[in-house]
Amino acid sequence: MKEKIKTILPYVDLPLIILALYMVFIYAPTDSYMGDIQRIFYFHVSFAWVGFLSFFFNFIGSIMYLIKKERCWDILAVSAAEIGIAFCLIVLTTGPIWARPVWGAWWTWDPRLVTFLILTFMYAAYMTVRNAIEEETKRARFAAVIGIIAFLNVPLTYLASHLWRTIHPDVIRPGGGKWGLDPAMTAALRITIPAVTLLFVILLLRRMDLEGMRDRVAELKKKIMKEA
């Protein structure tokens, strides 16, 4: 049953992604002020949401690992963190591409930008720690500690950079805060977000399988070494 779902999911997501691409590039109207560059927004927002979601999965996996000490929770945590970093990098790449023509600057110190950047840094450090530890249970334990602490820091980082900005004069503002989207644009976003979320689920399940296979290989290697 579980395997079946895993096989079916990509076939569900593929048409969804094609539909999302159609909605984004053809169905949604061109933004009167920003022009075509605004179309980056749909995927940018979707990836940002899923990037955040994956760190939440990492947080859950980390807590559960410390409580239960079961390998599967560590597998969830590492898989989610890795995909999260990839998605965050997509967010941090698409953002400036959009910002340059619209805001007139590649980068601004907007709270959301700061939070995402710091988030990426924290999970990059998380992966660095994982790579530096060979012993499996120790790696899982140390990583879980970082995963929990890093996630707790997200709201505080957002709050701090938000207060920092509101006290500073705003040089550049994104279209007055609330977007006021065209209904067709909202519809496009409503398709893009599930499409990307499903992509995340597929990647997560695959990545977790991969980690399981690595364990199996390591086990077999040990067995062979013993016999030899």
Place this chain on the structure above:
Amino acid sequence: MGYYLKKVFLIAAKDLRIEFRSKEKIYSMMLFSLLVMVIFNFAFEPGAEYIKDVAPGILWVAFIFAASLGLSRSFVLEKEEDCMQGLMLSPLDRSGIYLGKLIGNFIFTLAIELISLPFFAIFFNLSLTSSLPPLMIVIVLATFGFITVGTLFSALSVGIRGGDMILPLLLFPMQVPVIISAVKSTGLIMAGSGMDTYSQWLKLLVAFDIIFFVASFVIFEYLIEE
């Protein structure tokens, strides 16, 4: 409870005694924070008016860098000669070890900061006497916040190969809320603004301190179980 705290203070006192006797860490942290201030000075025009605007940032960069230098050594002593085993065998909760280490690191870092502060005032021609009491509140709150997570990650980094390289990578992104709050409130205090202008920053620092003190206190025992 009193028994527990007594043991905790024993660990803190032991750490402080080692540091104040060997003086090795005091000198290097002191010199390091002074050097940061001096080097940063070269980045700006001498005697420029805007130096007052960037001074708080320089102060905190110096403090945070010096503190992280100290933190990277915090658990190294315990690792040598297997002192950690001794601590773990002592009739004290694992969380007590964290608390003792935290208090030791906190007092030590605070001492370094207080010694560097007059030098900062001299180098940047600032009169800090009138703003000293509120500034002290910020220094205590921000240093505590830095040390809560710092002590936890310091214990973590000694257990990893190349740990002293990794510690700043873990620590600096974690400290963004502390650094922003400390720099902003220090700037407002030095400009002579009233309490109401920076109270939100103090609140944020208190929130950070509480959240990460509790989280690190609970999590610490998972780090050293071997």
